[in-house]
Amino acid sequence: MPKPITPIFQIQNLTLSFPAKNLTLFHNLDFCVHEGDFVLICGTNGSGKSTLARLLTGSLDDTSHLQIQGKALYRGKEIPSLDRRYLCSKIGAIWQNPYAQSLASSVELEIAFTLENLGLPPEKIRRRVAEIAAIFGLENLLEKNPRKLSGGELQKVMLASAVTSASDVLVLDEPLSRLDPPTANLFPLLLEKIRNELGLTILIFENRIDPCLPIVNRAALLHHGKICLDLPPAIFVQNPQIHHLGFSPKIASWFAQNNRPERPLTLPDAVAILRNNPPPPYQKNTHIPQPPRKPKVLTFQNVIYSKKEDSFVINIKDLSIYSGEIVAILGSNGAGKTTLLLLALGILEPTSGKIHRNFPSTLLNENFPTKAFWIPQEPEDALWQDSVRSVLETLTPNSFDTPHLSQIISRFSLQNLLPLHPRNLSGGEKARLLLASALLAQPAVLLADEPTRELDPRWYSEAQNLFRELAAAGSAILLATEDTELAAAIADRAIILQRGKIIASGPTHQILDDGIFYTSVENRIRKSLEK
Amino acid sequence: MANSFKYTPHPLAGLSFLAGWCGIILSTPPPTALAASIGCLLFAIPSLSPRQLRSALLAASIFFVIITSFHFLFDTRGKTILFHISWPISRPFTLDSLQQGSIQATKFLAILALGSSTPKFIPPDSLARSIAILFPKFGTLIFLTLATLPRLLSNSERILLAYKFCLPHHPLTSFRILLSTKLWLALLDQTLADAVQTSLSLHCRGFGLSPRTSAYPPPFHPSHFLFLISPLLAISLLLIPLPKIQFLDKFIYLIITLLPSLPKLSSSHTFTH
Numbered sequence: 001m002p003k004p005i006t007p008i009f010q011i012q013n014l015t016l017s018f019p020a021k022n023l024t025l026f027h028n029l030d031f032c033v034h035e036g037d038f039v040l041i042c043g044t045n046g047s048g049k050s051t052l053a054r055l056l057t058g059s060l061d062d063t064s065h066l067q068i069q070g071k072a073l074y075r076g077k078e079i080p081s082l083d084r085r086y087l088c089s090k091i092g093a094i095w096q097n098p099y100a101q102s103l104a105s106s107v108e109l110e111i112a113f114t115l116e117n118l119g120l121p122p123e124k125i126r127r128r129v130a131e132i133a134a135i136f137g138l139e140n141l142l143e144k145n146p147r148k149l150s151g152g153e154l155q156k157v158m159l160a161s162a163v164t165s166a167s168d169v170l171v172l173d174e175p176l177s178r179l180d181p182p183t184a185n186l187f188p189l190l191l192e193k194i195r196n197e198l199g200l201t202i203l204i205f206e207n208r209i210d211p212c213l214p215i216v217n218r219a220a221l222l223h224h225g226k227i228c229l230d231l232p233p234a235i236f237v238q239n240p241q242i243h244h245l246g247f248s249p250k251i252a253s254w255f256a257q258n259n260r261p262e263r264p265l266t267l268p269d270a271v272a273i274l275r276n277n278p279p280p281p282y283q284k285n286t287h288i289p290q291p292p293r294k295p296k297v298l299t300f301q302n303v304i305y306s307k308k309e310d311s312f313v314i315n316i317k318d319l320s321i322y323s324g325e326i327v328a329i330l331g332s333n334g335a336g337k338t339t340l341l342l343l344a345l346g347i348l349e350p351t352s353g354k355i356h357r358n359f360p361s362t363l364l365n366e367n368f369p370t371k372a373f374w375i376p377q378e379p380e381d382a383l384w385q386d387s388v389r390s391v392l393e394t395l396t397p398n399s400f401d402t403p404h405l406s407q408i409i410s411r412f413s414l415q416n417l418l419p420l421h422p423r424n425l426s427g428g429e430k431a432r433l434l435l436a437s438a439l440l441a442q443p444a445v446l447l448a449d450e451p452t453r454e455l456d457p458r459w460y461s462e463a464q465n466l467f468r469e470l471a472a473a474g475s476a477i478l479l480a481t482e483d484t485e486l487a488a489a490i491a492d493r494a495i496i497l498q499r500g501k502i503i504a505s506g507p508t509h510q511i512l513d514d515g516i517f518y519t520s521v522e523n524r525i526r527k528s529l530e531k
Numbered sequence: 532m533a534n535s536f537k538y539t540p541h542p543l544a545g546l547s548f549l550a551g552w553c554g555i556i557l558s559t560p561p562p563t564a565l566a567a568s569i570g571c572l573l574f575a576i577p578s579l580s581p582r583q584l585r586s587a588l589l590a591a592s593i594f595f596v597i598i599t600s601f602h603f604l605f606d607t608r609g610k611t612i613l614f615h616i617s618w619p620i621s622r623p624f625t626l627d628s629l630q631q632g633s634i635q636a637t638k639f640l641a642i643l644a645l646g647s648s649t650p651k652f653i654p655p656d657s658l659a660r661s662i663a664i665l666f667p668k669f670g671t672l673i674f675l676t677l678a679t680l681p682r683l684l685s686n687s688e689r690i691l692l693a694y695k696f697c698l699p700h701h702p703l704t705s706f707r708i709l710l711s712t713k714l715w716l717a718l719l720d721q722t723l724a725d726a727v728q729t730s731l732s733l734h735c736r737g738f739g740l741s742p743r744t745s746a747y748p749p750p751f752h753p754s755h756f757l758f759l760i761s762p763l764l765a766i767s768l769l770l771i772p773l774p775k776i777q778f779l780d781k782f783i784y785l786i787i788t789l790l791p792s793l794p795k796l797s798s799s800h801t802f803t804h
Contacts, residue, residue, distance in 0.1 A: 059734045088737035100728035103678060103736070105657070112746040116660075117737035125746040147681070161736070347692050380721060381692070384713040423720055 006076045008169050008201050009033040009056055014070035016051065025051055027225040029070070033169075038195055038202045040212045040233070042247055043222030044456045045428030049205040050096075052222070053173040056203070057093040058082060075168075089118055092166025096174045098154040102146040107138060107157050110146050114165035128164050135197065136160045136190070151333055152183030156190065163194055169201040170194075176208045177453075180333040180482050182517060185211045207456065210249045213237065214265045221247065237263045246457020250485060250521045271528045278529070294323040296358060297445055297476045298344055303353035305343055305500075314339050314500040316353075323444070326467055326477040328487035328508060330518050331497035337480035338377060340497065341447045344478060345374055357445075373443035375451045377480075379430035383422035388414060388433055391422055395440045405440065412436040412462070427454035435459075435466055446470060446477045452486060464490050488512055488520035541751045542661040544758035545653035549645065551762025552791055555769075556641055561634045563769060566784040568641035570791035575644035578651040586684055591643065595636040602632025650677060652794075660743070667739040671730075674738065678729050683722050757794040765790045 011031040017024040025048040033039055043049050054060040055072050058079050072079045074091070092114075095101055104110040111132060115125040133139050136156055146154055155175055162170055170191075176184040188204075192215045195202055206212055213219060219236035221229040229239055236242065237252050248256065251270050252263040264270040298321040305314040314336050321327055321344075329337045342348040343355060357372075376382050385391045392414075396405055409415055412432045417425060422433060431454045438446055452463050467477055467490050481487060487494050487508055494511040496504040496518055504511055504518075512519045519527075555567045576584065606628035615623045649658070659677060663670025733739070765787050 054731070057735050059731055084734075085737060085740050088735065088740070091735075093731075093735040095728050095731055097725065097728050100682075100725040101732035103674070103729070103732060103738075109746065113738075114736040116744055116746060117740050119740070119742045119744050122744055122746055122748060125744065129746065165736070342692065378721075380717060384717055386713075423717065 005035065007032045007034050007073075008037070008075060009203070010071070010073040010076070012071040012073070014068070014072060016048075016055075016069075017067045018065055019067055020065060025225060029226055031220070031227050031230070033201060033203055035201055036199070037218060038192070038216045039204070039218045039220060040209060040216040041203070041205045041220045041222055041227075042207050042209050043205075044245065044458075045454070046426045047222045048225065049222060050173050053093070053095075053171050053203075053205050055079070057091055057171050058084065058087045059093070085118060088114060089165060090168040092162030092170045094155070094158050094162055094170070094172045094175050096177050098151055098158050098178065099147065101158050102154060105145060106142065107144050107146055107149070108133075108142040110157055111138075111161045111164055113161060118165060132160050132164045135194070150183075152179050152187070155179060155183075155187065159187075159190065159194075163198065163200070166200065169203065172202070172204045172206070174206055175204070176206055176211070181484075182332060184208055188212045188215050191215070207247070209247060210251075213249055221245070233265060234263075237265060246460065248457075251525070254521050254525065267524055267528055270525055274525065274529055294325075294474075296320050296356075297323050298358075298478070299354075299356040300343075301354045301356070303343065303350045303355060305339060305348060305350045314343065314350075316340070316502060319495070319502065319505075321445070321476045321478060323476050324471055324474050325492045326471050326479060326490050328491035328494045329478065329480045329497055330482065330484065330487060330494055330511075332482065334499075335497040336500040337497055338449050339500070341374070341449055341478060341480055344445070345372055345447055371443060372445045372447060373438050373441045375431075375434045375438060375446070375448040377449040377453075379427070379434050379454070380423055382434060383430060386421060387418065388420055388422055388425070389418040391433060391437060392418075392440065395437055408436050408439055412459075428456055428459060431455050431463075432459055435463055439466055439470065442470065442473060443475055446475050447480075448477065449480045450482070451479070452481070452483060460486075484512060484515075484518055484520055488522075494518075541755045541758075542653060542657040544751070544755040545649075546658065546661060548758040548761060548794065549649060549653070551766070552645060553642055555762060555765055556638050559769065561631075562784060563787060564638055565634055566787040567765065567791070568637045570788040571641040571645045572637075573788070574791040574795070575641075575648035578648045579644075582688075583647065583684060586687060591640045594639060594643070595633075598636035598639060599629065599632035602628050602635060606631060647680075650681065660745070663739055663743070667741065671733060671739050674733065675726055675729055679722055679726050682725050683718070686718050686721050686725075754794075757796065761790050761793040764793075 009032065011029055014026050014029040015024065016026040016029075041049060041052070051060065056074070056079065058074075060066070074082060074087070079087070102110060104113050108129060111129045112125050115128060120128075133142060136159070138157060138160060141149065141153065141157070146157055149157065155178075159170075159172075159175070172191075176187055179187060188211045191202055191204070194200060204212060204216070209219070213233045213236070216233055218230060219233045220227050220231075221236075221242065223241075223245070229236060229241065231239070237249060242248055243253075243256060248263075249265060251265065251267065255262050255264065255270070255273075260273075262273050264273055298319075300316040300319040302318075303314065303316045329340060331337050339348065343350060344357075346355075346357065374382060383391060385394060392405065392409070396402065409418070412435065414433060414436060417429060417433070422430060425433065431451060435451065438448075446467075448467075452460050455463055464486065467479070471477055471490075471492075479487070479491065491508040493506065494504075494508040495502050496511065496515075504514070512523055515523070552567060552571050556564050556571065559567065603624060606625075608625065608627060608631075611626040612623040659670045659674035661670075662673050768783060768786065
């Protein structure tokens with residue numbers, strides 16, 4: 001009689017709460033991962049994805065602040081009771097920030113790190129590192145300092161390191177959150193490769209579901225402390241709850257927006273469906289309307305900025321931003337988007353050239369002392385006040401209880417957060433607070449650096465509405481983003497930066513029409529159909 | 532496959548160098564301690580990047596002023612009285628206390644600079660590993676500290692940008708001081724949040740388990756002896772009865788100033804990774 005197969009992970013009736021915060025994160029959670037599974041778990045901000053990842057990897061040791069009921073089992077044994085050496089040799093883990101995980105002085109030693117800790121003989125470690133480096137294509141990086149690598153390269157190194165030692169399962173906590181879109185699209189393919197070649201079970205907690213859904217065999221939704229859905233991806237994507245919460249992948253969303261019943265996961269699937277049942281002919285927009293030019297608020301003239309420590313240079317010959325328009329700056333990590341915003345703000349001074357700032361004071365909220373508002377990439381950089389209330393008070397010094405402010409607080413669901421310290425908020429809540437502050441400030445120029453990165457889908461669409469409102473009120477918005485869909489949805493103009501230089505500039509639809517990668521889902525589908 | 536350890540000293544040699552010179556600075560009387568401090572500053576400063584040097588100089592000048600002023604205000608020992616006050620208590624201010632303060636500040640700065648340059652000649656992982664073999668928990672702590680220091684520098688750059696943006700809105704000095712305090716607290720908070728992920732990674736990757744092996748057991752190259760010899764030579768010189776050797780008597784402080792840089796004679800690539 002065959003031996004019954006024990007699941008890799010089994011969570012039984014798990015209730016996890018933080019009594020001090022009066023918060024119950026999981027309530028009677030049941031979940032199971034079987035050998036060979038490739039499972040995607042998504043969930044809104046604060047739904048407990050990271051806590052679950054920590055629980056499964058045996059690193060949730062902050063038990064003094066937690067109350068746990070129920071069981072979390074690895075191969076039938078309770079995880080907290082397992083020996084750490086055993087867990088480290090079976091379960092590999094990757095966390096969000098690759099730079100915070102990097103521990104060694106060279107890539108080679110980074111990959112070897114866990115094996116050394118497990119006490120393997122040197123010859124065996126060297127052989128395994130060599131093999132894994134070959135599988136991941138890391139041979140040329142072995143001698144480099146991990147901290148000098150790009151985010152994508154380093155996350156690949158961390159994956160290689162986890163795979164080298166883990167013989168059974170990989171747990172990945174939002175590994176794509178800090179990667180630019182091209183790298184994020186390739187990373188799941190690497191996971192699929194190692195799953196096929198090494199037979200590992202993979203559990204990935206991720207909200208960037210587009211690149212993951214086509215390759216996983218199960219997709220689950222963690223919502224209100226429970227696994228609400230656990231389905232094969234093709235069925236998962238059909239579920240109305242997914243669309244309601246905004247977790248629908250972009251291609252499926254495009255079908256939904258066009259009132260079509262199908263929900264394809266990949267571009268080839270979409271094209272196959274549309275070939276049999278084509279959409280109405282696409283009217284390519286060849287006429288470029290010239291909007292009435294409003295006053296220029298920002299002008300870059302022959303601006304060069306270079307950092308002395310490295311060869312990175314920003315070189316902008318001519319760029320003007322007009323009042324009331326939204327300009328998207330597209331480009332990969334390290335293209336110079338953030339530096340361009342800091343130059344526009346005046347925080348960085350150009351090495352040569354001139355930046356003219358002409359912020360009309362009539363546009364300003366009379367209570368707000370600045371003409372430019374900055375939403376930094378890391379929201380906490382702009383949140384130094386003691387409470388959410390004082391952040392908003394700074395922008396309304398005369399009276400806090402105005403109807404306008406109450407409306408904004410309610411619109412961004414900040415009521416319950418008012419007494420909290422901004423740094424105790426989740427990433428999404430911090431981003432919401434900054435968006436609310438921007439609306440309150442109504443600045444002449446809003447410089448937003450990846451403002452939607454931490455937002456879940458509901459607030460993502462709210463952010464789009466906010467940018468449109470501000471532009472309609474006359475604010476000029478300079479939006480640094482890697483999200484082409486966001487640019488397609490709201491930007492009047494788009495600029496593509498590469499290594500500090502503008503390589504394309506023009507009306508957004510024109511720039512995205514011409515793009516291969518920097519383009520919208522709609523354009524991709526249309527182009528594939530035209531082939 | 533290349534072994535990156537061959538470019539850096541054996542961790543024990545590096546540790547001996549660090550511990551030896553810190554010991555000399557802390558335990559010898561002022562002229563020797565001052566010479567050793569200047570020597571360590573000469574060793575450490577060239578290995579810092581311009582950005583690191585700027586941050587270190589900023590921190591150094593603040594601490595220099597604090598330590599010197601502290602001595603000047605509260606240490607009344609010494610014969611050369613600069614001036615005397617009668618209110619709120621009657622007390623003299625002496626040149627000797629000022630000198631003593633400057634010496635203590637220089638010693639502190641030398642140890643700070645030596646500590647800041649440590650990752651350049653001992654990779655954090657190899658230092659922490661050596662310590663973790665003997666004291667696993669202390670090794671983890673050292674690892675976290677050494678991994679966090681460079682992050683503190685990079686985060687400080689971000690915080691300075693934020694400070695620059697917030698500052699022009701509020702011309703009041705008291706507000707500026709409050710803002711800088713809050714921003715620097717925010718910097719610490721951010722760095723600690725990153726350290727949590729570092730500790731998670733350390734935990735999941737089995738750091739601190741024993742027995743531990745090394746993919747490339749660090750070789751002991753003959754040039755690594757210079758790291759050991761450098762503080763040992765200084766200690767030996769201090770133990771020799773100097774009046775009997777006239778030459779050494781004249782040049783002892785100059786030699787002690789030059790000794791910390793001795794390992795740099797081995798090869799220029801010792802300090803590159």
